[in-house]
Amino acid sequence: MAQITKLPANDLYVGSVKIADASGNLAPLSGGFASAVTTGTIKSAIKFTPTASKTTASITGHKLFAVGDVTGNTAYGFGDPAVATTGVMACFGRTAIATGTQTDTGLDVRVINKLVNTGVNTIQGAYIKAKNYTDATVGNLIGLFVEAVADGTVTNGAIGIKIGRDNSTLKADMMLSNGAYLFASTAAITANSTATTLPAGSIGFTTNATGVGKLFVSDGSKWQYASVSS
DSSP states (O other), rough: OOOOBBOOOTTTETTEEEEEEETBBBBSSSSSEEEEEEEETTTEEEEEEEEOOOTTTTOOOOSSSSSTTEEEEEEEOOOOOOOOOOOOOOOOOSSSSSOOOOOOOOOOOOOOOOOOOOTTOOOOOOOOOOOOOOOOOOOOOOSSOOOOOOOSSOOOOOSSOOOOOOSSSSSSSSEETTTTTEESSSOOOOTSBBBBBTTTOOEEESEEEEEEEEEEEEOOSSSOOOOOOO
């Protein structure tokens, strides 16, 4: 890296789209950075264009955007003990009334695979982890907190969490910590007849006339009625 001038390490200089490395050397930001960019029909207030990934022996992972310790193992001591601390916060609000049927989204995270990949490869849309180390103490530990605040008029009702899908078929709607699944279906389910590949103990229900109102449990090969043991 060519040394242009010495600056505080790891500082970002947005006006010149340059960044200082750990030694204070100034160099162009990897990829690209721009504001108020319109691409096709999408307008972005801030847009990052990363450089292409590549296989290098010294690289064990890629991160598109990282804030803080990229390994996730270091406690920097950021924050005041007397006030709440937030890692990343993104807020926006409308200044005009929506004129069409649309959905405003506070956080949109997508990972897309367009290549033939290995059968053991896993893609996940988001990974959220709250960790309390063995030598630390905390009152509550919550992995994910979702709050829908409906102070105003909500025409169709407030929903805390919505699980959706496109035209593809889901194996299940939720995987639980014991390896069992929660399966919501629109197809007919008949006890001791309808087959399932979900592991024993998985819970299923349907909105279909055949099986609606019933709770089913997988025995490993078929759906059975849920029962209450005496």
